[in-house]
Amino acid sequence: MKIFDIAKQSVRDVNRALHDLTPDTNETHWRIINSSGEHSIAVGVDAPVDIEIEGHVGYFCGGMNKLASISISGNAGQGVGENMMSGHIHVKGDASQSAGATARGGLLVIDGNASARCGISMKGADIIVKGDIGHMSAFMGQTGRLVAFGDAGEALGDSLYEARLYVRGSVASLGADCIEKEMRDEHRAELFELLTQAGEAGALDISAFRRYGSARELYTFNIDNAGAY
Amino acid sequence: MCGIAGLFLKDRQLEPDLGGMLEAMTATLCSRGPDSAGFAIYGEGSSGQSKLTVRVPGAATDSETIIGRMASALGMDVEVSRRDTHLVLTAPTDAMPKIRAWLDQNVPEITIVSEGTRMEVYKGIGYPTDVASRFGLATMGGTHGICHTRMATESAITIDGAHPFTTGADQCLVHNGSISNHASLRRSLLQDGIPVRTLNDSEVAAGYLSREMRAGRSLGEALESGLSDLDGFYTFVVGTESGFGVLRDPIACKPAVMAETDRYVAFASEYKSLTGLPGIDNARVWEPKPATVYFWER
Numbered sequence: 001m002k003i004f005d006i007a008k009q010s011v012r013d014v015n016r017a018l019h020d021l022t023p024d025t026n027e028t029h030w031r032i033i034n035s036s037g038e039h040s041i042a043v044g045v046d047a048p049v050d051i052e053i054e055g056h057v058g059y060f061c062g063g064m065n066k067l068a069s070i071s072i073s074g075n076a077g078q079g080v081g082e083n084m085m086s087g088h089i090h091v092k093g094d095a096s097q098s099a100g101a102t103a104r105g106g107l108l109v110i111d112g113n114a115s116a117r118c119g120i121s122m123k124g125a126d127i128i129v130k131g132d133i134g135h136m137s138a139f140m141g142q143t144g145r146l147v148a149f150g151d152a153g154e155a156l157g158d159s160l161y162e163a164r165l166y167v168r169g170s171v172a173s174l175g176a177d178c179i180e181k182e183m184r185d186e187h188r189a190e191l192f193e194l195l196t197q198a199g200e201a202g203a204l205d206i207s208a209f210r211r212y213g214s215a216r217e218l219y220t221f222n223i224d225n226a227g228a229y
Numbered sequence: 230m231c232g233i234a235g236l237f238l239k240d241r242q243l244e245p246d247l248g249g250m251l252e253a254m255t256a257t258l259c260s261r262g263p264d265s266a267g268f269a270i271y272g273e274g275s276s277g278q279s280k281l282t283v284r285v286p287g288a289a290t291d292s293e294t295i296i297g298r299m300a301s302a303l304g305m306d307v308e309v310s311r312r313d314t315h316l317v318l319t320a321p322t323d324a325m326p327k328i329r330a331w332l333d334q335n336v337p338e339i340t341i342v343s344e345g346t347r348m349e350v351y352k353g354i355g356y357p358t359d360v361a362s363r364f365g366l367a368t369m370g371g372t373h374g375i376c377h378t379r380m381a382t383e384s385a386i387t388i389d390g391a392h393p394f395t396t397g398a399d400q401c402l403v404h405n406g407s408i409s410n411h412a413s414l415r416r417s418l419l420q421d422g423i424p425v426r427t428l429n430d431s432e433v434a435a436g437y438l439s440r441e442m443r444a445g446r447s448l449g450e451a452l453e454s455g456l457s458d459l460d461g462f463y464t465f466v467v468g469t470e471s472g473f474g475v476l477r478d479p480i481a482c483k484p485a486v487m488a489e490t491d492r493y494v495a496f497a498s499e500y501k502s503l504t505g506l507p508g509i510d511n512a513r514v515w516e517p518k519p520a521t522v523y524f525w526e527r
Contacts (some may be wrong), residue, residue, distance in 0.1 A: 037500035056514075075514060077500055078484060096516060098482070115516045116481055135481075135519060136308050 002027055006013045007034040011041055021047035025226050037077065042070055058096045065096045065106060081108045084125055097134065103144070109198050116153070121144045122163055136175065138163050139190045147194055149204065160214040166191050179215045231405040232258025232498045235466045237473050237525045240492035248342040248369030250367035250506065252361045253377040257502040259357045260308040262504030265391040266360040269401040269468050272422045273373035274347035277399070278321040282349045283332065284315050284340040284388065288449030292339070299331050313363045315342065315351050322346065345399030347470055352391040372527060375468050377403040383411070390427055393433035399470035402438060404431035405483045405498060434449055434459060452476045466496055470527035481519035488512040494525045
């Protein structure tokens with residue numbers, strides 16, 4: 001196992017070493033200690049390795065991640081896993097705003113709460129938050145799934161495209177063009193599969209979740225407006 | 230950008246270290262605001278006495294003489310202590326209007342920075358760690374304090390544009406964000422007799438709170454009404470004689486993180502600033518909610 005100590009090495013050094021990894025690397029297990037809220041830790045990794053970060057992290061941790069499995073023992077600052085392409089990011093504490101922003105693939109699991117704009121403009125990733133999600137979560141979400149075990153803040157799913165949202169707790173308010181939708185068997189199966197990935201299948205009552213999605217009535221959904229773009 | 234750090238101590242044993250802890254917090258915020266910095270420190274005070282913090286022109290070494298001349302002209306004792314370009318004048322509270330008037334009339338090159346029974350405000354241009362060491366921030370004790378590192382956006386890099394801004398005796402405000410309707414608000418504040426000296430949007434926010442409180446509102450109520458009257462994005466930290474408060478706009482795009490233990494409540498723009506605080510690993514760490522007024526008082 002490789003160990004990096006952010007108290008002694010710069011984030012740039014750590015990231016450079018991670019960027020040098022090739023897909024067939026034998027160095028598959030990395031530990032980063034004393035992260036101390038530093039920004040941009042483990043950004044842009046493109047190798048199937050496990051990265052354990054001990055401590056809290058600052059902005060953009062695991063951004064653009066491809067293939068790597070990253071765990072963070074503490075809280076994550078803004079934009080954890082932003083634009084993730086694939087792989088897995090696990091935040092054991094809370095996440096600040098814009099968690100998983102624009103993420104195109106992979107799985108982001110947050111054990112605590114996520115604050116505002118969780119999954120903003122998500123484009124294919126799956127995001128599972130075991131606590132609450134803040135206001136304007138999944139704003140303009142295009143594809144992918146967002147699951148919250150707790151409550152959602154105001155304006156959930158505003159201007160949503162095709163991202164699918166599952167919330168177990170209360171929803172403070174729905175954003176423009178976001179509506180509650182029927183939970184059919186296919187959705188229960190989808191949710192079960194997501195909970196399985198998060199290691200929570202069987203622990204939760206699937207029927208306690210409600211599904212939200214786009215009503216597809218905004219200007220952008222009207223074919224007569226296609227010429228405007 | 231801009232960076233804010235605030236610390237409110239519950240444990241009196243930490244009070245001598247307030248400035249040192251704040252200095253360490255400020256050092257982590259230099260990249261968020263490299264052009265100027267300022268601090269409000271709530272230190273010692275005695276009843277009936279107030280402290281007027283004034284800024285003197287950099288080269289002036291005879292400022293103490295000028296203050297001595299003022300004291301004899303006004304027939305009162307004025308205690309003076311200096312920190313770099315700032316002097317703290319301590320005198321009876323009821324003499325403060327006379328002192329202000331004398332300074333305005335006789336030495337217009339001296340700028341009044343703050344007034345209060347316990348609050349002292351220091352601000353300067355330069356890299357925040359340099360500004361902190363010029364003023365000897367690490368040597369200041371107190372119950373609570375607020376630091377700001379500025380990246381100028383809405384107005385020029387001047388000392389007057391640096392934060393904190395005072396909103397009244399023992400009251401100050403620091404701001405991260407940008408107020409869009411500051412021009413029209415400034416006009417209305419000036420019409421209402423609230424002095425706004427700079428083109429800075431944050432000073433307008435401070436002036437707005439002053440006006441609301443002058444109309445009888447509490448600081449909490451003034452912050453609440455700001456949610457509808459201030460158009461823009463902001464995280465405010467306000468200091469009062471007895472504590473500090475935090476408010477984020479309803480969108481809350483400017484960062485804020487807080488930590489609380491039995492010994493202190495701390496605010497920072499980034500978690501990084503909190504990592505040096507005692508017992509931080511076991512502190513309760515959270516983000517203040519948008520459009521919600523938080524207040525801690527002793």
